[in-house]
Amino acid sequence: MSAPRTARERVREEVTSEILAVARAHLAQDGAAALSLRSIARQLEMAPSALYRYFSSRDALLSALILEAYESLADEAEEASARVFARPGGDAERWVAVPRAMRTWALGHPHEWALIFGTPVPGYRAPEDTVVPYARLAGALVRPMVEAKRADRLRMDVLPMEIDNGLRDAVAPVTDGLFADMPPRQVVLALQAWSTLIGVISLELFGHWRNTILEPELFFDATIAGAAVVIGLV
């Protein structure tokens, strides 16, 4: 991350980010499937072959865009989280912040949302680097639970639920990774809230509320508020 020294290096960075910016715009406009090196080159008034000085293939460029999408969403979530934790407030109020930020981001970046949570591009393997922003996102979402638990405000017995050893082991990676010192029951509940959250946003974004739910925002808020109760934040 040191400052580029030579003029060549400086120009290289500039051109790289110009390519990414145009590619990002095309992605936002038409989706990943329609992303074409030639049309990006056309808009940049370069020869198509010139792009190969910057990205080794279309897939490499798409990987960069996917990573950017993850990072953009994670940034948004972390900022929303930081904002709500900067001022005093109840757990439920804090809980709501990240889901809302995610929904707002999704509505503003539908194709990017689709890239992350929609149909995987066939024959395409997601870049490994996405685990970092993915973890940041999950961390931001879950922080209200963690803080409430630490302060002994988390309700642990809202609903009856038995966790057997199999289930406990099944979610062990999350217990060990994301949550320090959280009983498996709460881990399962958090993962259920995660499923609900992704589901409710995707259903809205992919058009399934048409003729079904007239005010998706009201329903979304109610759903997230309901999840707050279930995970013990009320």
Place this chain on the structure above:
Amino acid sequence: MSAPRTARERVREEVTSEILAVARAHLAQDGAAALSLRSIARQLEMAPSALYRYFSSRDALLSALILEAYESLADEAEEASARVFARPGGDAERWVAVPRAMRTWALGHPHEWALIFGTPVPGYRAPEDTVVPYARLAGALVRPMVEAKRADRLRMDVLPMEIDNGLRDAVAPVTDGLFADMPPRQVVLALQAWSTLIGVISLELFGHWRNTILEPELFFDATIAGAAVVIGLV
């Protein structure tokens, strides 16, 4: 639906379903984006142009496949529902049947699931006829709630939740369509369960449990069981 009269009509129906069968196989193999009239024609040993006697365009064929996918899923759900209602059993046990059938169908038909609940094909409008199987699916899912309510076994106050007029109006199409005589609170809860269900299946199918949940089936069952409690079936 009368029996075809002439030999020509009989052959026409046969060829149409052969085309659909091959198209279905290609869809299952490579996904909707890769669906190509020419490759279908190749496999059928026909000229590509011949397909235009049966489908007016690639989009028309894709529409037929989408409709088939909806109907296949709805059939599966209704059969699972009928099976579990044919024998005595508790509400929670009955509730579990359709979600499990949906998950099993999704695992067996991932590309079809993606067609219904994944990223919408850009620039493509879903055929209107899908509302019928969609309603059948939703009806099968929700039947345990409806029956429990009718028999006065549905718990109406599991969790605190306020439904204001805005939210009530927002879900009115569902209240009027799918649910006869159900309070809006239960309608909202059912829609939340729907979001959770679609979310948990999509997350598994689209690869988001990798390195996260080791036994997706255990987690799925726990999630559906949790939903049963929330919607008042336990």
Place this chain on the structure above:
DNA sequence: TGTACATCAGTGAACGCGCGTTCACTGATGTAC
């Protein structure tokens, strides 16, 4: 029952498209002495 005409499935060639990627090249920028 036989004949004349209409209908329609299927062919094969062609159109025009945009795509990702390669390759030999030019000319500018950077580096070593």
Place this chain on the structure above:
DNA sequence: TGTACATCAGTGAACGCGCGTTCACTGATGTAC
């Protein structure tokens, strides 16, 4: 500071691909009298 060489961004032409769709046609099937 000046020169010789290496590095590297960008060009332009070309390759080979598969695609959806159109169109004039052939020949078999169906229909009306």
